[in-house]
Amino acid sequence: MPKFSLIVLSKTDQQSTYDMNVECFDTFIKSAIKAKVDYEILLIESNKNSHYQYNVQHLKIITPKDAFSFHKFLNIGVSHANAEYYILSNNDVVFDINWLVETNNVLQHNPKLLSVSPLDPKANSLPKEALENNNYIVGYQIQKHLTGWCIVAHKKVFEAIKKLDERFGFYYADNDYAMQLQKYNIKHALVTNAIVHHLHGQSSVGDNKNKSFELPAKTPNYIIKENWTWVLNNKKMIEGLILFHDKWGSRKTIKIKLFLANTVSKLGLGYLNRFIITHS
Incomplete structure (x- = not known):
């Protein structure tokens, strides 16, 4: 076992x-x-x-x-x-x-x-x-x-x-x-x-509490347009999202990468994903 x-x-x-x-x-x-x-x-x-x-x-x-x-x-x-x-x-x-x-x-x-x-x-x-x-x-x-x-x-x-x-x-x-x-x-x-x-929210490893703050310049527009309040009210969460997009690309870019990766995977060529899903 x-x-x-x-x-x-x-x-x-x-x-x-x-x-x-x-x-x-x-x-x-x-x-x-x-x-x-x-x-x-x-x-x-x-x-x-x-x-x-x-x-x-x-x-x-x-x-x-x-x-x-x-x-x-x-x-x-x-x-x-x-x-x-x-x-x-x-x-x-x-x-x-x-x-x-x-x-x-x-x-x-x-x-x-x-x-x-x-x-x-x-x-x-x-x-x-x-x-x-x-x-x-x-x-x-x-x-x-x-x-x-x-x-x-x-x-x-x-x-x-x-x-x-x-x-x-x-x-x-x-x-x-x-x-x-x-x-x-x-x-x-x-x-x-x-x-x-x-037991949501009871973990001791994260801190959700934030005072009021100004949105960072690189805040993705889509979370504002779509009113992602759970993100917009949390500065650290916004910073995490910005880091995520800095690494993997915009939401549109990520969608295209994943579509292409899924397509080649269905053809049995999933090993090519590492060259498709690139990051910084």
Whole structure:
């Protein structure tokens, strides 16, 4: 059976965060035992003064010296991991007892599927019929196929992309990962029976609070025209979106690149995607 490395990011500076970490670890361990797989847990702790102690088997705590950055800290976790699969996870998740059974079953029966995400029934916007009639659904759309708060990636993913782009400190990190997968023709899917509950907004790794600010000069016009208030009210999210477009191109350019990549992939020439989906 394969081994899974659960890589969890946290800033444990209060009891409620510690309790959330413990619930995350506990529910994961129960699911690993049910799935009869080997596992390890790597807690990437951004609170350098954390004094909390854990009574958790196979747990290693790593406290980087650097300031927190989502992709940087995940890369640190991956560099210390010793497993075939990496589970890149927020700490504000609760794993269903059968989620890893379902995930592992899909992965073992579909060896070309190297990256998957679980389903949070309360948050996913895919059609109910599609979720009920498929064990997994291939795709790269954020919050539909790909959930940035929990991704299971085979080590071959990192052999291809080398590492996550550390310029993405938090926002649009999942969008960048989705583009990387498509660039290297790596299949990703939502596993519809792998249930993980995301306790939205309770994670300690991001900060959504902003005072009023002036929109950056490079703010994409489309988010203003289409009134993307959830982005327009968050300076860091806007900065993440600007970085995303600086790297991959305008929305129109990205659409063209993905159309061309999808076309050649259907012809069995997906290896050409890396020359089509270019970035800065």
